[in-house]
Amino acid sequence: MEINEIKDFQVKDNFIRYVQIDTQSDPGSTTVPSTSKQKDLSQLLVNELQDMGIRDAHLDESGYVYATIPANTEKQVPVICFCSHVDTSPDCSGKHVHPIIHENYQGGEIQLPDDTHVRIRPDEHPDLAQQIGNDIITASGLTLLGADDKAGVAEIMDAARILMQNPQIKHGAIKILFTPDEEIGRGVDHVDIEKLGAKYAYTMDGEQAGTLEDETFSANGVKLSIGGVSIHPGYAKNKMINAIKIATEIIQQLPKDRLSPETTAGKEGFLHPTNIEGTVEQATLEFIVRDHDTQKLESHQNELKSIVKDVLSKYPNAIYRWEVMEQYRNMKEVLIQHPKVVDIAMMGIERAGMKAHKRSIRGGTDGSRLSFMGLPCPNIFAGGHAFHGKEEWVSIQDMQKAVLTILHIAALWEELS
Numbered sequence: 001m002e003i004n005e006i007k008d009f010q011v012k013d014n015f016i017r018y019v020q021i022d023t024q025s026d027p028g029s030t031t032v033p034s035t036s037k038q039k040d041l042s043q044l045l046v047n048e049l050q051d052m053g054i055r056d057a058h059l060d061e062s063g064y065v066y067a068t069i070p071a072n073t074e075k076q077v078p079v080i081c082f083c084s085h086v087d088t089s090p091d092c093s094g095k096h097v098h099p100i101i102h103e104n105y106q107g108g109e110i111q112l113p114d115d116t117h118v119r120i121r122p123d124e125h126p127d128l129a130q131q132i133g134n135d136i137i138t139a140s141g142l143t144l145l146g147a148d149d150k151a152g153v154a155e156i157m158d159a160a161r162i163l164m165q166n167p168q169i170k171h172g173a174i175k176i177l178f179t180p181d182e183e184i185g186r187g188v189d190h191v192d193i194e195k196l197g198a199k200y201a202y203t204m205d206g207e208q209a210g211t212l213e214d215e216t217f218s219a220n221g222v223k224l225s226i227g228g229v230s231i232h233p234g235y236a237k238n239k240m241i242n243a244i245k246i247a248t249e250i251i252q253q254l255p256k257d258r259l260s261p262e263t264t265a266g267k268e269g270f271l272h273p274t275n276i277e278g279t280v281e282q283a284t285l286e287f288i289v290r291d292h293d294t295q296k297l298e299s300h301q302n303e304l305k306s307i308v309k310d311v312l313s314k315y316p317n318a319i320y321r322w323e324v325m326e327q328y329r330n331m332k333e334v335l336i337q338h339p340k341v342v343d344i345a346m347m348g349i350e351r352a353g354m355k356a357h358k359r360s361i362r363g364g365t366d367g368s369r370l371s372f373m374g375l376p377c378p379n380i381f382a383g384g385h386a387f388h389g390k391e392e393w394v395s396i397q398d399m400q401k402a403v404l405t406i407l408h409i410a411a412l413w414e415e416l417s
Contacts, residue, residue: 003404004352004353006162006166009158009399011155011158011402012101012135012396012399014154015147015150015151016099018146018150018153019099019139019145019147019150020097020099021037021040022088022097023041023180024087024088024089024094024095025038025087025090025182025183025184026090026184032181032186032190033180034087034186035087039059039063039180042063042178042180045057045065045086046065046067049065049176052161052164053164054067054160054176056068057176060192062190063179063181064178064192065176065177066175066177067160067176068176069160069174069176070173071171071172071173072167073170073171073172073414075172075417076417077414078172079172079199080172080174080175080198080201080202080410080413081196081377082156082176082177082202083177083179083201083202083203083204083367083377084150084152084153084155084156084178084179084203084205084382085153085179085180085181085187085366086150086153086178087180087182089144089387090184091144092143092144092389093142093143094143094146096143097139097140097143097145098142099137099140099145100112102138103135104133104134104135105133105136107122107129108122109121109122112138112139112390113140114140114141115140115141116141118141118391120138120391125386127208127385134395134397134398135397137394137395137396141390142390144387144388144390144392145384145393147383147384147392147393147394148183148384148387148388148392149182149204149205149384151204151383151394151399151402152203152204152402153204155383155403155406156178158403159403159406159410160176169410170411171410171413172417174410175196175201177191177196182205187366187369188366191370191373193373193374196375198375200377202379203365203366204379204381205366205367205379206381206382207381207382207384208381208383208385210355210401211356211357211381212342212346212356212380213359213365213380214360214378214379215292215331215359216328216331216360216364216365216368217269217291217292217362217364218290218291218293218294218328218329219289219297219329219364220289220324220325220326221288221324221327222286222301222304222323222325223325224284224287224304224308224322225282225284225321225323226282226283226284226312227281227282227320227321228240228241228246228280228282228283228315229281229317229318240280241318242280243279243280244278244283246311246312246318247283247285249311250307250308254273254307255271255303259300265362266360266362267291267292267360269291269293269300270290270300271304272288272290273285273286287304289301292330292360294333301324328364328369328372330368331365331376331378332360334371335378337376341377341378342378344409344412344413344416347408347412348408349405349408351404351408352405353401354401361379382394382399382402383395383399383402
């Protein structure tokens with residue numbers, strides 16, 4: 001049987017089952033994983049993998065699922081891995097998700113029944129134009145859907161089942177990795193690369209069908225602490241230095257027509273305040289700094305520091321502390337040294353019947369950090385759209401195309417070895 005002749009997909013049923021399990025991660029938690037409920041889905045995945053005959057599937061204490069689909073070829077094939085994350089975003093509730101299938105979509109807006117104010121409009125979701133005749137899954141209007149990234153999880157699981165049931169599809173050893181806490185930036189903090197044992201990997205965590213992302217932002221965080229002088233406000237003249245006012249003055253001096261998320265697109269970077277808190281005596285500002293060109297991060301940070309020094313020059317008795325934290329780097333810097341991992345993915349997408357095209361991400365993925373941990377890892381579409389909100393949606397047919405893409409990539413590594 002040819003791969004593209006496969007019809008017995010179970011990805012829809014997988015997805016419906018998985019999104020009803022609440023796996024929201026928590027940035028304020030210090031546990032690993034950040035929420036124990038993520039393990040509810042992870043343990044289910046282990047059970048299902050073992051039911052397929054994948055004997056080494058297991059969940060470790062940090063909430064990671066590891067499994068191996070054994071090779072069925074005599075060729076020496078590089079070990080590849082497919083990876084997705086089980087958690088959903090803290091930005092919108094993932095509890096009591098009620099998935100709804102809108103069959104044979106024929107255009108127009110989709111109104112969600114549990115909150116009629118939530119409507120998925122074609123002018124705001126232009127990718128709907130490519131979905132005529134397809135079956136679209138949404139939530140009911142009260143929660144996010146969880147396509148980010150339970151679509152990827154469901155696709156990997158269905159591809160694993162198909163490979164285990166169809167030995168005529170020749171492939172090398174294939175590793176499966178499901179991670180927690182990706183949405184809060186900790187997705188690969190505790191992954192055991194040596195245990196995983198893969199040479200190359202693919203995250204199934206992208207959006208539009210046919211796309212492959214091989215480039216991300218490079219990212220730093222900046223924490224700025226401002227020390228003022230607190231004194232009774234009735235006796236404060238020429239003595240008080242209000243750290244809150246200094247912090248807000250710094251924010252006001254940031255560029256307004258450039259270098260911000262609101263005014264940039266494509267490969268333009270930005271400098272973005274994400275948190276401010278404080279008292280008269282002490283205030284803290286947190287920023288994220290992003291650019292596809294890693295060298296430009298320092299330039300953006302220097303511009304911020306120049307603003308800080310200019311504002312502080314008006315307050316000679318105030319002090320500040322400046323801390324820069326590296327977050328992740330543009331995976332292009334690694335992937336350009338391993339063109340085959342991207343080329344095979346592009347071929348796999350084409351063989352699955354789509355026009356493949358590469359694009360960059362204005363963000364990051366687990367693949368960014370995995371690439372710099374020695375596991376080159378581009379990001380492949382999973383079919384979801386409008387992540388992290390109540391308007392999130394995914395096409396069943398696009399998820400099936402992602403399953404086919406996984407199968408073709410696995411077969412191509414064997415074919416070309």
